[in-house]
Amino acid sequence: MHFRYNPPIMIHVSPDVGIRSKFQIALPLMRMVSGSDLNRHVEQRWLELLLQEQRPDGLISIPLRGRPWGRG
Numbered sequence: 724m725h726f727r728y729n730p731p732i733m734i735h736v737s738p739d740v741g742i743r744s745k746f747q748i749a750l751p752l753m754r755m756v757s758g759s760d761l762n763r764h765v766e767q768r769w770l771e772l773l774l775q776e777q778r779p780d781g782l783i784s785i786p787l788r789g790r791p792w793g794r795g
Contacts, residue, residue, distance in 0.1 A: 743769075750766050754766075
């Protein structure tokens with residue numbers, strides 16, 4: 724976040740991909756505790772996207788080409 728601008732702006736950078744996985748790790752545990760299947764299709768799609776972002780070397784990255792915020 725950049726609060727010095729009016730209005731404030733938020734910029735996404737490529738390392739943001741690592742933050743999402745912190746939340747994805749918690750989802751199965753929350754499902755076990757709550758017993759809920761609500762929005763299971765969303766969780767399934769997140770998993771599919773995560774697998775698409777995995778490179779042959781096993782690292783996760785988001786391609787920047789074709790992204791309006793990408794610089795590549």
